[in-house]
Amino acid sequence: MAYRHTQSGRSILIGCLLAGLASAALAWCAALWPAALASIIIACAAAILFSSLTVEVSDGGLCWYFGPGLWRYRLPLHAIREIAVVRNHWWHGWGIRMAPGFRLYNVSGFYAVELYLGNGKVRRIGTDDPQGLFEALLEARRTRRSSVEGPRLDRCS
Numbered sequence: 001m002a003y004r005h006t007q008s009g010r011s012i013l014i015g016c017l018l019a020g021l022a023s024a025a026l027a028w029c030a031a032l033w034p035a036a037l038a039s040i041i042i043a044c045a046a047a048i049l050f051s052s053l054t055v056e057v058s059d060g061g062l063c064w065y066f067g068p069g070l071w072r073y074r075l076p077l078h079a080i081r082e083i084a085v086v087r088n089h090w091w092h093g094w095g096i097r098m099a100p101g102f103r104l105y106n107v108s109g110f111y112a113v114e115l116y117l118g119n120g121k122v123r124r125i126g127t128d129d130p131q132g133l134f135e136a137l138l139e140a141r142r143t144r145r146s147s148v149e150g151p152r153l154d155r156c157s
Contacts, residue, residue, distance in 0.1 A: 002058050003055070003056065003057040003058075003140075004054070004055070004057075005055050005129050005132065005133065006053070006054040006055075007053050007107055007108060007126070008107070008108065009052055009053065009094065009107030010108065012046075012047070012051070012107055016044075016050070017044070020039050020042065020043020020044065020047075023035075023036075023039040024037075024039040024040045027039055048067055049068075050067060050094070050095055051066075052066065053065075053105065053125075053126060053127070055127060055133060057133070057137055058140065059077075060076070060077070061074060061075055061077050061079075061140075062075045062077070062115075062137065066105075066107065073105065075123070077140055079118055079119070080115050080116070080117060080118075080141065081118050082115075082116035083113060083114070083137050083138065083141075084113070084134075085112075085113055085130040085134050086111070086112050086113070086114045086124065087110050087111055088104065088110045088111070088112055088124065088126070089110075090110070092106070093106075094106050094107055094108065095107075101122055102114065102123065102124050103121070103124070104123075104126065105123070106124070106126025109126060109128050111126070111127060111128065112124040112127060113127060113130055113137065
């Protein structure tokens with residue numbers, strides 16, 4: 001079973017662009033032209049990098065990445081001990097966050113799938129399809145257990 005879902009991060013996109021425009025306007029009014037240009041460039045780069053979150057589940061493992069996928073995160077299925085659907089608090093925010101007890105990857109909304117790893121670490125992957133991701137992970141883990149040797153997770157598709 002293969003699962004691939006991309007969640008749009010409209011809130012991050014709009015927030016980055018508004019923050020960039022506001023700081024550029026302030027810098028422009030203060031006659032700081034290089035700072036105004038830098039504000040716009042940084043805001044646009046952040047908006048592109050965090051414009052979406054794509055999650056893929058295959059027989060080989062779990063992969064997720066923001067925006068165009070410059071940085072990809074991977075977990076082999078055998079590293080996942082437990083899976084749960086959770087709801088994040090508003091103060092956990094969006095983006096990549098380290099909170100007490102877990103690391104969160106999120107672009108919008110409050111729902112996530114929490115992964116308890118064999119090394120004691122916890123990861124939360126934000127999604128607007130928590131039940132679909134949860135079921136895909138369970139199915140991939142069942143499929144992997146039933147086969148003697150599963151495929152390796154070398155890359156995201």
